[in-house]
Amino acid sequence: MSQIDIQESIYKRNDELAAELNQEFTCRGIYCVNVLGAPGVGKTSTLIRLLPLLNALAAVIEGDIESDIDTEKLKKLGIQAYQVNTHGACHLETPVIQQAADALGLKAGFLFIENIGNLVCPAEFVIGEHMKLLITSVTEGSDKPYKYPLAFEKADAILINKVDLAPYVDFDEAYYLKGVRALNPNAQVFRISARNDEGIREVATWLNHRARPEA
Amino acid sequence: MSQIDIQESIYKRNDELAAELNQEFTCRGIYCVNVLGAPGVGKTSTLIRLLPLLNALAAVIEGDIESDIDTEKLKKLGIQAYQVNTHGACHLETPVIQQAADALGLKAGFLFIENIGNLVCPAEFVIGEHMKLLITSVTEGSDKPYKYPLAFEKADAILINKVDLAPYVDFDEAYYLKGVRALNPNAQVFRISARNDEGIREVATWLNHRARPEA
Numbered sequence: 001m002s003q004i005d006i007q008e009s010i011y012k013r014n015d016e017l018a019a020e021l022n023q024e025f026t027c028r029g030i031y032c033v034n035v036l037g038a039p040g041v042g043k044t045s046t047l048i049r050l051l052p053l054l055n056a057l058a059a060v061i062e063g064d065i066e067s068d069i070d071t072e073k074l075k076k077l078g079i080q081a082y083q084v085n086t087h088g089a090c091h092l093e094t095p096v097i098q099q100a101a102d103a104l105g106l107k108a109g110f111l112f113i114e115n116i117g118n119l120v121c122p123a124e125f126v127i128g129e130h131m132k133l134l135i136t137s138v139t140e141g142s143d144k145p146y147k148y149p150l151a152f153e154k155a156d157a158i159l160i161n162k163v164d165l166a167p168y169v170d171f172d173e174a175y176y177l178k179g180v181r182a183l184n185p186n187a188q189v190f191r192i193s194a195r196n197d198e199g200i201r202e203v204a205t206w207l208n209h210r211a212r213p214e215a
Numbered sequence: 216m217s218q219i220d221i222q223e224s225i226y227k228r229n230d231e232l233a234a235e236l237n238q239e240f241t242c243r244g245i246y247c248v249n250v251l252g253a254p255g256v257g258k259t260s261t262l263i264r265l266l267p268l269l270n271a272l273a274a275v276i277e278g279d280i281e282s283d284i285d286t287e288k289l290k291k292l293g294i295q296a297y298q299v300n301t302h303g304a305c306h307l308e309t310p311v312i313q314q315a316a317d318a319l320g321l322k323a324g325f326l327f328i329e330n331i332g333n334l335v336c337p338a339e340f341v342i343g344e345h346m347k348l349l350i351t352s353v354t355e356g357s358d359k360p361y362k363y364p365l366a367f368e369k370a371d372a373i374l375i376n377k378v379d380l381a382p383y384v385d386f387d388e389a390y391y392l393k394g395v396r397a398l399n400p401n402a403q404v405f406r407i408s409a410r411n412d413e414g415i416r417e418v419a420t421w422l423n424h425r426a427r428p429e430a
Binding site: 065067088120143144 | 221253254255279280281282284303305331332333334335336339352354355356358359361362363364365377379380383384
């Protein structure tokens with residue numbers, strides 16, 4: 001069996017497991033969001049602002065190579081959280097999400113999976129989610145859609161975080177959005193600041209509706 | 216052959232090729248720097264400030280998943296640059312560096328390889344370099360050494376970029392440095408701003424000496 005065959009079968013097996021897990025989540029009334037973004041873009045900070053504004057219970061699976069810093073931060077705020085450490089691996093895969101979801105004993109509501117901070121590899125793997133939420137920031141620069149297209153292509157919603165820092169950096173929003181739209185005409189785009197709460201309510205309203213469109 | 220065997224043999228073969236390429240660089244008087252860092256941390260911007268202060272010719276191999284934005288930027292400034300696109304792959308490996316180095320027709324001096332923007336995978340692969348230069352930033356937060364230890368462990372020098380934004384973010388430098396030192400007691404750490412040139416001369420002086428300690 002060649003390396004390529006093995007890689008293809010890894011993707012295929014993961015896709016099958018992810019589809020099963022997604023169905024299980026759906027049947028149990030759990031709406032699962034796969035949160036993607038580069039290191040330090042503000043994934044945990046955004047969740048801390050966002051979760052209190054959702055209209056259902058929300059739990060978090062925290063993916064990190066090492067450390068439980070973010071899980072401890074969330075737990076201190078009374079948010080149900082579970083740490084997954086990959087000890088080197090650059091993305092999360094479905095089996096570990098299945099285990100974490102079992103360990104959390106989830107009830108109906110939202111499940112956020114904060115993937116490994118990496119704008120490349122996590123975009124290649126579905127892990128049971130109903131949607132992908134990509135977090136980017138003005139401090140990263142406006143050329144990211146052009147350089148890391150897959151994450152932008154796959155995202156259902158894209159947050160532009162740290163807009164409070166926009167006056168101090170050269171973020172060309174028109175150029176950024178042009179890149180986003182060339183890859184993904186349908187993604188919802190929100191300008192937010194996890195530091196001062198700007199735009200967070202709009203994201204929550206959109207997510208509440210997306211998870212329960214009938215409500 | 217199992218997946219793990221194949222992975223081990225990929226690492227081993229890459230290491231052998233990297234050692235050969237490194238020797239070739241050394242013999243030709245080329246000092247090769249593997250530049251690591253997350254997306255948008257300022258790898259290209261730092262090189263643009265740094266290269267004019269070096270005491271030898273410098274060329275750049277630009278690694279990106281897609282786009283030639285950075286190579287075009289460097290060429291417009293008169294810097295010799297060569298674009299490598301991985302079309303999805305999350306890090307650079309030795310064979311493509313060998314090809315790029317041949318295409319550049321390098322003379323003695325510095326060769327900077329700007330790796331894919333990714334704080335995880337590139338740290339696992341040597342690609343012929345004499346040293347690794349890790350670029351981080353105050354806007355990424357101070358917990359990065361704890362979450363992405365391998366890149367910090369392997370770095371010979373670590374730049375803390377975007378210090379001009381320090382007044383507007385909560386970067387805890389003592390906590391960051393404690394994390395760095397636990398992983399890597401010897402790395403040189405520099406505070407820089409590729410926006411306003413702060414600290415760049417100190418990095419250049421250190422690199423000039425590192426590349427030619429006898430000079």
